[in-house]
Amino acid sequence: xIRTPARYRLLAMxxxxxxxxxxxxxxxxxxxxxxxxFFESSxxxxxxxxxxxxxxxxxxxxxxxxFWNALGNNVEFFLIxxxxxxxxxxxxxxxxxxxxxxxxxxxxxxxxxxxxxLSVVIVGFIWRLIINxxxxxxxxxxxGTEATALPTISLMxxxxxxxxxxxxxxTALLAIPDDVIEASRIDGAGSWTAFWRIKFPLIAPxxxxxxxxxxxxTFNGFDIVYALNGSAPGPNYSTDILGxxxxxxxxxxxxxxxxxxxxxxxxxxxxxxxxVTTAAYFWLVQRRLKTYEL
Amino acid sequence: MMRSATAPLAALAVTTxxxxxxxxxxxxxxxxxxxxxxxxxxxxxxxxxxxxDIIPAFEASHPGITVEYAPIDTNDYNAAIQSQIDGxxxxxxxMCRPFDVNRAWIDKxxxxxxxxxxxxxxxPESALAAWEGDDGTPYCVPVASVLAxxxxxxxxFDELGLEVPQTQEEFLEVLDAIKxxxxxxxxxxxxxxxxxxxxxMLYQVGPNAWKGEEGRLGLIDGTQRLTDPDxxxxxxxFDSFKGYLPNGFESISYExxxxxxxxxxAAILPDGSWQISQVTSTGLDVGVFGAPPAAKGDQRYQQExxxxxxxxxxxxxxxxxxxxxxxxxxxxxxxxxYVNKLPGFFSMGGEPVKYDNALAQEFADLKEGAELTSRxxxxxxxxxxxxxxxxxxxxxxxxxxxxxxPEEATAELQAGLDSWYTPAQ
Numbered sequence: 161x162i163r164t165p166a167r168y169r170l171l172a173m174x175x176x177x178x179x180x181x182x183x184x185x186x187x188x189x190x191x192x193x194x195x196x197x198f199f200e201s202s203x204x205x206x207x208x209x210x211x212x213x214x215x216x217x218x219x220x221x222x223x224x225x226x227f228w229n230a231l232g233n234n235v236e237f238f239l240i241x242x243x244x245x246x247x248x249x250x251x252x253x254x255x256x257x258x259x260x261x262x263x264x265x266x267x268x269x270x271x272x273x274x275x276x277x278l279s280v281v282i283v284g285f286i287w288r289l290i291i292n293x294x295x296x297x298x299x300x301x302x303x304g305t306e307a308t309a310l311p312t313i314s315l316m317x318x319x320x321x322x323x324x325x326x327x328x329x330x331t332a333l334l335a336i337p338d339d340v341i342e343a344s345r346i347d348g349a350g351s352w353t354a355f356w357r358i359k360f361p362l363i364a365p366x367x368x369x370x371x372x373x374x375x376x377x378t379f380n381g382f383d384i385v386y387a388l389n390g391s392a393p394g395p396n397y398s399t400d401i402l403g404x405x406x407x408x409x410x411x412x413x414x415x416x417x418x419x420x421x422x423x424x425x426x427x428x429x430x431x432x433x434x435x436v437t438t439a440a441y442f443w444l445v446q447r448r449l450k451t452y453e454l
Numbered sequence: 455m456m457r458s459a460t461a462p463l464a465a466l467a468v469t470t471x472x473x474x475x476x477x478x479x480x481x482x483x484x485x486x487x488x489x490x491x492x493x494x495x496x497x498x499x500x501x502x503x504x505x506x507d508i509i510p511a512f513e514a515s516h517p518g519i520t521v522e523y524a525p526i527d528t529n530d531y532n533a534a535i536q537s538q539i540d541g542x543x544x545x546x547x548x549m550c551r552p553f554d555v556n557r558a559w560i561d562k563x564x565x566x567x568x569x570x571x572x573x574x575x576x577x578p579e580s581a582l583a584a585w586e587g588d589d590g591t592p593y594c595v596p597v598a599s600v601l602a603x604x605x606x607x608x609x610x611f612d613e614l615g616l617e618v619p620q621t622q623e624e625f626l627e628v629l630d631a632i633k634x635x636x637x638x639x640x641x642x643x644x645x646x647x648x649x650x651x652x653x654x655m656l657y658q659v660g661p662n663a664w665k666g667e668e669g670r671l672g673l674i675d676g677t678q679r680l681t682d683p684d685x686x687x688x689x690x691x692f693d694s695f696k697g698y699l700p701n702g703f704e705s706i707s708y709e710x711x712x713x714x715x716x717x718x719x720a721a722i723l724p725d726g727s728w729q730i731s732q733v734t735s736t737g738l739d740v741g742v743f744g745a746p747p748a749a750k751g752d753q754r755y756q757q758e759x760x761x762x763x764x765x766x767x768x769x770x771x772x773x774x775x776x777x778x779x780x781x782x783x784x785x786x787x788x789x790x791x792y793v794n795k796l797p798g799f800f801s802m803g804g805e806p807v808k809y810d811n812a813l814a815q816e817f818a819d820l821k822e823g824a825e826l827t828s829r830x831x832x833x834x835x836x837x838x839x840x841x842x843x844x845x846x847x848x849x850x851x852x853x854x855x856x857x858x859x860p861e862e863a864t865a866e867l868q869a870g871l872d873s874w875y876t877p878a879q
Contacts, residue, residue: 221873222840293702294710304646304704304855391529392844394648395704395851411533417558417837418533 190431196424213425223409223422227429229397230405233310237401238378240314241321246370248318249325254355256326257333269330273323280320284387287316303388306398313399317384321377325370332363365449372441379434382407402430489775490520494538494545496531497762503795511791512782519775539564539767546770547779550594550763552584553828554837565593566766566773573784580826581802584760584833594763595783598792598799601727601817602658602757608739610638610721618743622662622691625746629698632721640698642720644706645854648847653759654724655695656850657829659745660688661755666827674834676877680868681861689853689860696854704855726759727817730798740813744820756824760802838874845870 200209217223252272256265275283291298291312302312336359344354360367382403385393391408393399410423493504504523512521524545526534532555538544539562548564550556559565567587568574574582574592585594606618614635619625632640645651661669664684672678678685700706700714715723716736723733734740747754764783766776782788789801790808797811800818809815835842845867852858858866 220839222870288707291705292710293705294700294714299702301702301705304644304702304706306856390647392648392847394848395645395855396848411530412555417555418536 193424194428194431196420197428200421213421214429217422217425217429226397226400226405227426230400230402231433233399234379234381234401236310237314237317237381238375240311241318241374241378242371244315245318245322246325246367246374249322249370250329250367252322252326253329253333254359256330258351269327272326275320276323278320280383281387283316283320284384287319288388304395306395309389309395309399313385313388316388317381320384325374328366328370329363332366333359336362361450362452365446365451368446368449372438372446375441376434376438379430402426402433406430488518488520489772490522491547491772491775491779492522492524492545493547493549493764494535495523495525495549495762496528497549498525498527500796501525507795508788508791511787512779516775516778516782519778521779536562539769542769544767544769546767546772546776548765548767550585550765552760552763553833556585556594556765557587557834558837560587560593563768564765566768566770567591568593568595568766568780571595571777571780571784573781576784576803576805578802578804581760584828585763585765594765595780596760596802597762597764597783598796599758599802600761600799601820602654602759603725603727603742603744603817603820604658605715605723605725605729605733605740605742607638607715607718607721608741610718611741614721616721618741619746620750621746622659622694622748626694629695629722633698638718639700639714639720640722641695641700642711642715642723643695643699644703644708644711645699645851646705646707646710648851650708650711650725651850651854652831652843652846653829654726656689656692656846658724658757659691659695660685660830661757661827662745662747662752663688663691665753666755666825670827670830670833673830673871674877680864680871686860686864689863692850693853693860699854727798727800727814730811730813730817734813742813742816742820744824754824755827756820757829758800758821758826759829761799835871835875840870840873842867842871842875 197213198208198210199206200212201207217227252268255261256269261268288303290296291302293299293301293304300308302308340358340362341354344358349357379402381401385399385401385404386407389399389404391404391411393401393404406423406426409419409426412418497504501523509521509523513519531549532551535544535548536559539548544564550559550565569591571592573595577596581596581599582592585596586592610632611617614631616628616631617624619628629640632638643651643655664670664672664678664687669678669684669688673680700720706714711720711723712725712729712732714720716733716738718736718738725733744754744756764780766773766780770776784803786803786805786807789803789805793799793801793807793814794810797809797814798817800814801807807818809818829843831842831846836844849858849863849867853860853863
């Protein structure tokens with residue numbers, strides 16, 4: 161047994177390198193970006209302006225309208241993932257562990273997971289060709305109307321990332337001991353009952369985690385929209401989500417000056433939004449999901 | 455125990471320090487006689503041309519100066535160059551964005567004023583305007599401009615017995631004829647990319663109605679408004695092309711349009727001169743015409759957009775060599791070399807330049823007899839929220855996709871502009 165002070169030193173030795181990297185590349189930029197949002201910089205000088213940037217973001221009719229529009233779109237983007245990606249992911253995980261696919265489980269598992277390994281740019285490009293009204297399969301301009309553009313992009317993203325919840329839930333389902341299921345069979349439970357009454361409650365904590373991870377991913381989303389529609393995503397900003405709104409404010413566009421202060425403000429608001437919701441979710445929901453010792 | 459526990463930490467610290475120092479050491483020149491200049495640009499696609507042709511030509515006539523081409527991806531250029539300069543690692547010579555972005559950079563003190571340079575004297579005032587400070591001081595040496603035009607497939611025109619239109623009415627008649635024939639899409643144009651509706655259509659056909667620079671400068675000094683009849687008419691002309699777009703145009707992107715034209719499936723492509731090599735890559739016989747005026751003999755207006763220029767980083771340590779380079783950009787030797795290596799980009803210098811590429815020459819000829827005008831909204835009108843240029847992309851899309859009328863469109867744009875832009879009277 162090592163004495164306590166030495167133990168702390170050892171502990172520090174193992175933790176410190178990772179901690180340094182984490183602080184330097186994650187914590188510090190995050191804090192400095194939040195700090196930046198309280199300053200107004202022009203030229204070489206910058207002055208502390210308190211919450212003026214936030215007031216501006218929420219009271220300037222232009223930025224305000226764009227922000228709420230982006231937030232609304234982001235909620236839609238998240239809901240489509242939640243309602244399509246997760247149930248299908250769960251279904252596929254259930255099928256993979258049901259024993260009905262027998263030896264082809266590996267093939268299916270690989271096929272379903274492959275899109276998640278592709279680059280977003282490639283996924284966007286492939287889908288853009290598939291649904292292209294000139295030479296694709298669909299004559300309707302799916303990406304060109306305000307009503308269909310965002311759902312179309314969301315479904316492309318769902319198609320790409322469906323393997324992630326599937327693999328999470330698949331491993332969780334694999335961890336359930338066979339004897340629990342066997343016992344239920346002996347008690348007369350069919351597959352349906354066994355899944356919903358026994359398996360699902362056992363994997364509920366993992367399912368909850370997937371829900372919140374999906375929330376974080378979609379609210380940090382940016383790449384697929386940017387790859388397909390650029391940084392002023394049309395038509396009429398109908399595919400603008402918080403990530404692209406941030407990008408446009410912070411980096412500017414070819415004819416627009418980059419506004420670092422406004423960009424940092426938007427970034428801080430997004431961060432806060434994710435932090436608060438995630439914390440609330442863990443406090444209100446995740447804590448109450450029971451984890452069973454098996 | 456103590457020693458062994460802290461040793462890895464110390465090692466880590468030393469390594470980090472060493473890496474940091476190594477990072478700093480890279481880049482300092484070792485030969486005192488030779489100077490290395492870095493060129494920061496957004497033209498990643500031109501790297502080979504600069505490295506193989508242009509830079510060697512410069513280095514041959516200026517011994518002792520080595521030039522390093524350092525391109526950054528177009529979309530990241532503004533942000534990347536700003537952070538480089540703010541961090542003190544900016545290139546010696548910086549490619550300048552035109553108008554508002556550059557004006558913001560001038561205000562930030564990025565550039566050295568260039569009023570003493572001989573090269574500046576070889577450019578007309580209209581060429582310098584995009585890169586001047588508020589007091590008229592030049593900060594960048596103009597390199598190239600781009601023109602907008604309507605490419606047409608000569609074979610299709612021959613087959614259908616069509617002629618290049620001389621008036622707006624004739625233009626619509628030509629499009630009607632192609633539409634009636636039914637074999638080809640009249641216009642290779644989609645609205646998925648808002649920028650090209652604005653740059654290649656509205657800013658091309660509109661100036662004939664708002665009289666080019668007169669309208670543009672009128673908006674800037676506040677004597678004209680977008681709701682004035684001239685502007686509404688410009689937007690109406692833009693709107694009159696709506697019926698000639700291919701099916702599903704709402705999601706046809708810029709790349710799709712070019713492809714539709716180069717595959718010979720469309721007769722006319724509204725586009726910029728920078729696409730010359732692209733549209734002729736499949737061996738089509740392509741001609742080009744400018745936006746025709748309302749009636750024969752009316753003044754014609756031609757969009758010429760200042761595109762590239764080079765400025766001198768105020769924090770550069772190689773100012774002498776950089777100045778020599780900038781002087782060289784003003785020579786016709788450079789301009790002749792540049793425009794012929796890069797068809798579709800046009801010299802902005804006062805001296806005439808010969809273009810080897812036939813289509814480039816045809817484009818350059820469009821400038822004759824026409825009054826030149828810049829893109830409508832990039833100068834001052836996009837320096838606030840909402841930027842007029844971005845708004846025009848959006849509204850142009852709405853006009854084609856959702857039937858927004860020219861009156862509604864211009865009223866909406868003017869309202870947006872009024873919310874922040876108060877011209878100095």
